[in-house]
Amino acid sequence: MAERLTVARPYAEAVFALAQEEKALKQWAERLVLMRMVSENAQMRAFLDNPRVDASEKIAAFMAIGGERLGEEGKRLIEVLIQSKRLGLLPEIETLFDRLKDNAENTVQAVIETALPIDEAQIAALKALLSKKTGKNVEAEVRVKPELIGGTRIRVGDRVIDASVKERLAEMARALYA
Numbered sequence: 016m017a018e019r020l021t022v023a024r025p026y027a028e029a030v031f032a033l034a035q036e037e038k039a040l041k042q043w044a045e046r047l048v049l050m051r052m053v054s055e056n057a058q059m060r061a062f063l064d065n066p067r068v069d070a071s072e073k074i075a076a077f078m079a080i081g082g083e084r085l086g087e088e089g090k091r092l093i094e095v096l097i098q099s100k101r102l103g104l105l106p107e108i109e110t111l112f113d114r115l116k117d118n119a120e121n122t123v124q125a126v127i128e129t130a131l132p133i134d135e136a137q138i139a140a141l142k143a144l145l146s147k148k149t150g151k152n153v154e155a156e157v158r159v160k161p162e163l164i165g166g167t168r169i170r171v172g173d174r175v176i177d178a179s180v181k182e183r184l185a186e187m188a189r190a191l192y193a
Contacts, residue, residue: 020111023104026096027111031119033088040116046089047109053080054105063102073097125155126170130163130179145171 034043053059059080063073077093078085085093096102117124125145127138142153149171160168165180 019104019107022101023107024111026092026101026104027108027115030092030108031112031115034112034116035119037088040119044109044113044116046085047105047112049081049084050089050093051105051109053077054102063097070097121151123149123151123153123171125153127155127157128160128163128168128170128179129157130159130161130165130167132159133157141167141169145169 030043030047031040034040037043054063054077059076062068062076074090074094074097077097078090081089081093093102096104113124116122123145125142127133127141133141138155138157142155145153145155153171163179163181164184166178166183167176168179168182169176
Protein backbone atom coordinates (compact mmCIF):
# COMPACT_ATOMS: atom_id res chain seq x y z
CA MET A 16 0.00 0.00 0.00
CA ALA A 17 2.79 2.43 0.88
CA GLU A 18 4.36 1.86 -2.54
CA ARG A 19 1.07 2.61 -4.30
CA LEU A 20 0.75 5.84 -2.29
CA THR A 21 4.30 6.80 -3.27
CA VAL A 22 3.54 6.28 -6.96
CA ALA A 23 0.18 8.07 -6.68
CA ARG A 24 1.56 11.09 -4.78
CA PRO A 25 2.93 13.05 -7.80
CA TYR A 26 -0.40 12.65 -9.63
CA ALA A 27 -2.37 13.82 -6.59
CA GLU A 28 -0.04 16.77 -6.05
CA ALA A 29 -0.27 17.78 -9.72
CA VAL A 30 -4.08 17.58 -9.67
CA PHE A 31 -4.14 19.53 -6.40
CA ALA A 32 -1.90 22.27 -7.82
CA LEU A 33 -4.12 22.52 -10.90
CA ALA A 34 -7.28 22.58 -8.75
CA GLN A 35 -5.84 25.34 -6.56
CA GLU A 36 -4.82 27.34 -9.61
CA GLU A 37 -8.34 27.01 -11.02
CA LYS A 38 -9.87 27.63 -7.57
CA ALA A 39 -11.81 24.41 -8.14
CA LEU A 40 -10.91 22.12 -5.24
CA LYS A 41 -14.49 20.94 -4.72
CA GLN A 42 -15.03 20.28 -8.44
CA TRP A 43 -11.80 18.27 -8.67
CA ALA A 44 -12.73 16.26 -5.58
CA GLU A 45 -16.03 15.39 -7.30
CA ARG A 46 -14.23 14.54 -10.56
CA LEU A 47 -11.88 12.18 -8.76
CA VAL A 48 -14.81 10.43 -7.06
CA LEU A 49 -16.49 9.99 -10.45
CA MET A 50 -13.28 8.72 -12.06
CA ARG A 51 -12.72 6.20 -9.27
CA MET A 52 -16.31 4.98 -9.40
CA VAL A 53 -16.20 4.51 -13.17
CA SER A 54 -12.85 2.70 -12.98
CA GLU A 55 -14.10 0.39 -10.21
CA ASN A 56 -17.27 -0.66 -12.05
CA ALA A 57 -16.96 -4.40 -12.74
CA GLN A 58 -17.84 -4.20 -16.44
CA MET A 59 -15.61 -1.18 -17.00
CA ARG A 60 -12.79 -2.82 -15.06
CA ALA A 61 -12.98 -5.90 -17.33
CA PHE A 62 -12.89 -3.64 -20.39
CA LEU A 63 -9.99 -1.55 -19.08
CA ASP A 64 -7.98 -4.62 -18.08
CA ASN A 65 -8.39 -6.25 -21.51
CA PRO A 66 -4.96 -6.17 -23.20
CA ARG A 67 -6.59 -6.41 -26.66
CA VAL A 68 -8.30 -3.05 -26.22
CA ASP A 69 -6.27 -0.07 -27.43
CA ALA A 70 -5.57 2.81 -25.02
CA SER A 71 -7.49 5.23 -27.23
CA GLU A 72 -10.57 2.97 -27.05
CA LYS A 73 -10.27 2.83 -23.26
CA ILE A 74 -10.03 6.61 -23.06
CA ALA A 75 -13.03 7.02 -25.40
CA ALA A 76 -15.12 4.58 -23.32
CA PHE A 77 -14.15 6.31 -20.09
CA MET A 78 -15.06 9.71 -21.54
CA ALA A 79 -18.35 8.37 -22.92
CA ILE A 80 -19.36 7.56 -19.36
CA GLY A 81 -17.83 10.56 -17.56
CA GLY A 82 -18.29 13.06 -20.37
CA GLU A 83 -18.69 16.72 -19.55
CA ARG A 84 -18.49 16.10 -15.82
CA LEU A 85 -14.81 15.23 -16.21
CA GLY A 86 -13.94 18.23 -18.35
CA GLU A 87 -10.83 18.63 -20.51
CA GLU A 88 -8.43 18.48 -17.58
CA GLY A 89 -10.09 15.32 -16.29
CA LYS A 90 -9.79 13.78 -19.73
CA ARG A 91 -6.08 14.57 -19.78
CA LEU A 92 -5.61 12.93 -16.39
CA ILE A 93 -7.45 9.81 -17.59
CA GLU A 94 -5.31 9.74 -20.75
CA VAL A 95 -2.10 9.94 -18.72
CA LEU A 96 -3.22 7.26 -16.26
CA ILE A 97 -4.40 4.86 -18.98
CA GLN A 98 -1.33 5.34 -21.16
CA SER A 99 1.00 4.82 -18.21
CA LYS A 100 -1.08 1.82 -17.03
CA ARG A 101 -1.76 3.51 -13.69
CA LEU A 102 -5.52 3.90 -13.73
CA GLY A 103 -5.67 1.51 -10.77
CA LEU A 104 -4.10 4.26 -8.65
CA LEU A 105 -7.25 6.40 -8.74
CA PRO A 106 -8.33 5.43 -5.18
CA GLU A 107 -4.93 6.47 -3.80
CA ILE A 108 -4.87 9.65 -5.90
CA GLU A 109 -8.32 10.54 -4.58
CA THR A 110 -7.28 9.86 -0.97
CA LEU A 111 -4.11 11.93 -1.23
CA PHE A 112 -5.94 14.75 -3.01
CA ASP A 113 -8.57 14.81 -0.26
CA ARG A 114 -5.85 15.08 2.39
CA LEU A 115 -4.20 17.97 0.56
CA LYS A 116 -7.59 19.66 0.09
CA ASP A 117 -8.53 19.25 3.76
CA ASN A 118 -5.16 20.61 4.85
CA ALA A 119 -5.49 23.64 2.55
CA GLU A 120 -9.01 24.32 3.81
CA ASN A 121 -8.04 23.71 7.47
CA THR A 122 -10.63 20.95 7.60
CA VAL A 123 -10.68 17.56 9.24
CA GLN A 124 -12.97 14.65 8.39
CA ALA A 125 -14.84 12.92 11.19
CA VAL A 126 -17.02 9.84 11.32
CA ILE A 127 -19.59 9.91 14.09
CA GLU A 128 -21.18 6.54 14.84
CA THR A 129 -24.16 6.40 17.15
CA ALA A 130 -26.36 3.60 18.38
CA LEU A 131 -29.49 5.67 17.75
CA PRO A 132 -30.22 8.46 15.27
CA ILE A 133 -29.25 11.93 16.47
CA ASP A 134 -30.73 15.26 15.41
CA GLU A 135 -29.02 18.20 13.69
CA ALA A 136 -28.54 20.09 16.97
CA GLN A 137 -26.63 17.16 18.48
CA ILE A 138 -24.53 16.81 15.33
CA ALA A 139 -23.75 20.55 15.41
CA ALA A 140 -22.76 20.32 19.08
CA LEU A 141 -20.43 17.38 18.41
CA LYS A 142 -18.88 19.17 15.42
CA ALA A 143 -18.34 22.31 17.52
CA LEU A 144 -16.66 20.29 20.26
CA LEU A 145 -14.45 18.49 17.75
CA SER A 146 -13.62 21.79 16.06
CA LYS A 147 -12.56 23.25 19.40
CA LYS A 148 -10.39 20.20 20.18
CA THR A 149 -8.72 20.01 16.75
CA GLY A 150 -8.58 23.71 15.91
CA LYS A 151 -9.98 22.88 12.47
CA ASN A 152 -13.29 22.98 10.67
CA VAL A 153 -15.02 19.63 11.00
CA GLU A 154 -16.90 17.83 8.26
CA ALA A 155 -18.74 14.90 9.75
CA GLU A 156 -20.36 11.81 8.37
CA VAL A 157 -22.93 10.38 10.77
CA ARG A 158 -23.67 6.66 10.78
CA VAL A 159 -26.18 4.77 12.88
CA LYS A 160 -24.63 1.56 14.24
CA PRO A 161 -27.11 -0.31 16.49
CA GLU A 162 -24.38 -2.78 17.49
CA LEU A 163 -22.87 -0.01 19.67
CA ILE A 164 -25.87 -0.59 21.98
CA GLY A 165 -25.70 3.00 23.22
CA GLY A 166 -23.38 6.01 23.13
CA THR A 167 -21.09 7.27 20.41
CA ARG A 168 -17.83 6.39 18.65
CA ILE A 169 -16.02 9.22 16.87
CA ARG A 170 -13.12 8.88 14.44
CA VAL A 171 -11.08 11.93 13.51
CA GLY A 172 -8.10 11.02 11.37
CA ASP A 173 -6.32 8.23 13.21
CA ARG A 174 -7.82 9.14 16.60
CA VAL A 175 -10.84 7.29 18.00
CA ILE A 176 -13.03 8.43 20.87
CA ASP A 177 -15.13 5.45 21.88
CA ALA A 178 -17.86 6.25 24.39
CA SER A 179 -20.14 3.41 23.35
CA VAL A 180 -21.85 0.96 25.66
CA LYS A 181 -20.30 -1.85 23.62
CA GLU A 182 -16.79 -0.56 24.43
CA ARG A 183 -17.65 -0.09 28.10
CA LEU A 184 -18.87 -3.69 28.29
CA ALA A 185 -15.70 -4.88 26.56
CA GLU A 186 -13.59 -2.93 29.08
CA MET A 187 -15.49 -4.54 31.95
CA ALA A 188 -14.98 -8.00 30.43
CA ARG A 189 -11.24 -7.37 30.04
CA ALA A 190 -11.04 -6.22 33.67
CA LEU A 191 -12.88 -9.32 34.88
CA TYR A 192 -10.59 -11.65 32.95
CA ALA A 193 -7.38 -9.82 33.87
